[in-house]
Amino acid sequence: MNLTEEEIRKITFDVLSELGDKATPEKVKEFVNKRIESTEGGDIKLTLGDVSSGRVILTSFGLNHPGIVAGVTKALGDNNCDILDLSQKILGDFFTMIMVIDISSSDKDLKEIQDEMSKIALEMKIKIYLQHEDVFRFMHRI
Amino acid sequence: MPYEFEEILETIRMTEIEHFDIRTVTMGISLRDCHDRNIEVTKQKIYDKILLFGKNHVKLAKEVEAQYGISIANKRISVTPISIPFDACSTEEFIEIAKTLDKAAEEIGIDYIAGFSAMVQKGMTNGEHELIKAIPFALSETKRVCSSVNIASTKAGINIDAVNMMSEVIKLTAEKTKDHDSIGCAKLVVFANAVEDNPFVAGAFHGISEPEIVLNVGISGPGVVLEAIREAGQVDLQQLSEVIKKTIFKITRAGELIGRKVAEKNGIAFGIVDISLAPTPSEGDSIADILKAMGVQDVGAPGTTAALAMLNDSVKKAGLMASSSVGGMSGAFIPVSEDMGMIRAVQAGNLSLEKLEAMTAVCSVGLDMIAVPGDTPATTIAGIIADEAAIGIINDKTTAVRIIPAYGKKIGDFVDYGGLLGKAPIMEVRNLSCADFVGRGGRIPAPMRSLTN
Numbered sequence: 001m002n003l004t005e006e007e008i009r010k011i012t013f014d015v016l017s018e019l020g021d022k023a024t025p026e027k028v029k030e031f032v033n034k035r036i037e038s039t040e041g042g043d044i045k046l047t048l049g050d051v052s053s054g055r056v057i058l059t060s061f062g063l064n065h066p067g068i069v070a071g072v073t074k075a076l077g078d079n080n081c082d083i084l085d086l087s088q089k090i091l092g093d094f095f096t097m098i099m100v101i102d103i104s105s106s107d108k109d110l111k112e113i114q115d116e117m118s119k120i121a122l123e124m125k126i127k128i129y130l131q132h133e134d135v136f137r138f139m140h141r142i
Numbered sequence: 143m144p145y146e147f148e149e150i151l152e153t154i155r156m157t158e159i160e161h162f163d164i165r166t167v168t169m170g171i172s173l174r175d176c177h178d179r180n181i182e183v184t185k186q187k188i189y190d191k192i193l194l195f196g197k198n199h200v201k202l203a204k205e206v207e208a209q210y211g212i213s214i215a216n217k218r219i220s221v222t223p224i225s226i227p228f229d230a231c232s233t234e235e236f237i238e239i240a241k242t243l244d245k246a247a248e249e250i251g252i253d254y255i256a257g258f259s260a261m262v263q264k265g266m267t268n269g270e271h272e273l274i275k276a277i278p279f280a281l282s283e284t285k286r287v288c289s290s291v292n293i294a295s296t297k298a299g300i301n302i303d304a305v306n307m308m309s310e311v312i313k314l315t316a317e318k319t320k321d322h323d324s325i326g327c328a329k330l331v332v333f334a335n336a337v338e339d340n341p342f343v344a345g346a347f348h349g350i351s352e353p354e355i356v357l358n359v360g361i362s363g364p365g366v367v368l369e370a371i372r373e374a375g376q377v378d379l380q381q382l383s384e385v386i387k388k389t390i391f392k393i394t395r396a397g398e399l400i401g402r403k404v405a406e407k408n409g410i411a412f413g414i415v416d417i418s419l420a421p422t423p424s425e426g427d428s429i430a431d432i433l434k435a436m437g438v439q440d441v442g443a444p445g446t447t448a449a450l451a452m453l454n455d456s457v458k459k460a461g462l463m464a465s466s467s468v469g470g471m472s473g474a475f476i477p478v479s480e481d482m483g484m485i486r487a488v489q490a491g492n493l494s495l496e497k498l499e500a501m502t503a504v505c506s507v508g509l510d511m512i513a514v515p516g517d518t519p520a521t522t523i524a525g526i527i528a529d530e531a532a533i534g535i536i537n538d539k540t541t542a543v544r545i546i547p548a549y550g551k552k553i554g555d556f557v558d559y560g561g562l563l564g565k566a567p568i569m570e571v572r573n574l575s576c577a578d579f580v581g582r583g584g585r586i587p588a589p590m591r592s593l594t595n
Contacts, residue, residue, distance in 0.1 A: 057145070057150060059150055059151070059154050085143050085144070087143050087147055089147065096147075096151070098143070098147060098150050098151075100143065100144065110208065110209055111205070111208050111209075114208060127158075129154055129158070129211055130211070131153075131209075131210055131211035131212075132209045132210050132211075133144075134210065134399055135153065135210040135211065135212065135396055135399060136145050136149065136150060136153055138395040138396055138398070138399040139149075139153055139392040139393075139395050139396050140145060140146075140149040140152075140153075140392070
């Protein structure tokens with residue numbers, strides 16, 4: 001990660017005011033470098049463990065009948081959720097659909113969307129689960 | 143699709159069908175700065191501090207549950223062993239502190255708060271002596287407080303004087319809570335080599351080398367492991383170990399994710415993931431069923447100890463690979479009352495106290511939730527504790543005894559607590575005395591660590 005000049009200037013001023021009378025060019029340089037290092041380390045840690053995206057995995061299944069895909073996708077569209085990927089299988093009488101959706105453009109949070117979708121699930125007599133992508137990433141990717 | 147169809151369905155199956163959940167997120171809070179010479183001020187400081195950090199604990203954990211679709215069974219709090227910061231207190235004052243902890247837990251909306259504890263493996267301070275005397279009253283006069291006492295360690299040996307005292311405390315606790323099947327004893331653990339970052343109540347406490355505030359997680363997934371073993375079918379034991387490891391790896395990863403997110407939301411440090419397989423009384427969420435699926439006819443059959451040893455070892459190996467923050471007990475729990483398969487094995491006469499004791503030599507954590515006749519002498523209970531502690535100190539592992547001498551009950555009866563504590567059939571204890579042995583008092587010296595045969 002690269003810091004902008006503006007950020008480095010700010011760090012330098014902070015260090016200067018902290019050091020006060022004890023400030024020498026060498027000391028300032030040393031402290032600023034240290035601070036930049038720790039900021040970068042901190043930021044890297046943040047990206048690793050971050051809930052980085054608004055990506056949510058939607059899984060739905062139940063007895064197959066017409067209108068399931070339409071019902072689910074309409075509800076998602078109404079809530080401004082972006083469908084990034086979709087995969088669907090029919091096993092015997094059972095219908096299974098998995099979607100990767102992005103909820104970052106929706107004005108609702110995950111909990112509210114889950115509530116909306118559980119209404120649809122009840123109407124269509126299917127199960128719908130929405131889980132943040134991270135849980136799949138942690139369990140299935142090293 | 144960034145994930146395979148099967149991968150996603152596997153996760154859904156684990157969380158929705160096979161009881162995979164996070165057993166507990168436990169917030170550890172240091173109370174070392176809460177002492178005051180005025181007990182009323184002390185109580186207020188304790189209450190304020192627990193509320194300051196814990197008041198949103200339940201709410202935030204529920205948010206994480208919803209976000210990841212993994213339920214968190216218990217939200218709990220552990221505190222510094224009460225005897226350490228409040229060593230100057232009297233028995234009456236310790237009971238008052240227990241009531242304060244209870245009130246704080248009620249206010250936060252959690253079912254248990256743990257840490258009414260003392261570490262007396264080598265000797266006892268006056269304060270620790272007073273605290274231990276207060277335990278039967280604290281446990282009978284509060285609902286949510288859990289207590290533990292460490293009476294042995296590999297470095298110090300076994301403090302038999304403390305063992306004797308604890309056996310009397312257990313008996314008195316049973317009597318004082320006799321109207322509720324001696325439930326007080328279900329909240330009291332006697333430890334050897336207690337760990338400082340254990341998130342599992344009743345034995346949890348916030349150890350003295352822990353930071354100010356920390357969040358620890360205990361995962362649970364016997365149902366998931368059971369299903370994986372059943373699915374694997376007739377494979378050899380090396381392949382079976384692989385199956386167990388793959389499953390544990392996944393649930394440990396999920397556990398760490400949940401723990402970190404709850405800690406992040408609380409704005410506090412994340413501590414450890416305890417990878418112990420912890421059963422619940424739900425059907426299918428049982429360690430006993432895993433052992434049976436591995437191939438023993440019932441728990442207690444010859445081969446049980448070997449099967450359990452392999453299970454426990456596989457759990458550890460996979461957990462350590464999955465997370466750099468493994469801690470706590472991290473093994474497999476074999477509580478009787480909390481595991482339907484264990485209950486059935488005891489009822490069928492297949493599982494005895496002696497076999498259970500052998501099993502504890504290869505797994506965490508010890509004789510857990512064992513109900514015995516109410517007229518079992520205190521000296522016999524002391525003998526059982528000393529035996530278990532001996533296994534712990536010689537093998538350099540944590541062992542514990544959570545025994546319920548159910549007041550007024552005999553073999554054939556049950557204690558029934560409902561919920562996660564479950565129900566336990568009264569088990570037979572050998573009618574042979576060790577009174578003269580434990581009656582000698584003193585301390586069993588620390589064991590040697592070489593020539594370990």
